[in-house]
Amino acid sequence: MQLIDFNRQEARVIKTYDILLTQELHIIRAHQLHYSSLIEDIRKTVEFVRDTKNPAMDSFEKAVRKQSEKLMQRECKNLLNEIARLENGRAMQEQRLTNVTHLVNRFPCCREVIVGLR
DSSP: OOHHHHHHHHHHHHHOOOHHHHHHHHHHHHHHHHHHHHHHHHHHHHHHHHHSOOGGGGGSOHHHHHHHHHHHHHHHHHHHHHHHHHHHHHHHHHHHHHHHHHHHHHSSSOHHHHHHTO
């Protein structure tokens, strides 16, 4: 993801002000929004797979179907847990980005103040 880029940009904001930096932060925000929508789409897909019966399984024995359903439920639960973990990480990065953006907006031409925050 953009984590490495974000960390680099965050460090640059603390050291100095740069209009290009502001533009880069907006680009990162756009990437974050896209990433957020991808996470949501994946979550919906996993929930659909979990909640929708597979008609192809009707031809199998009942024991095989039960085992398959149990396995599918477990794997979907694991995927949803991972999706929640990704979402929590995304939310944390969004908060950091918001904080950095506020720094840029609050101190647009006061280089000494921003350098002093180190």
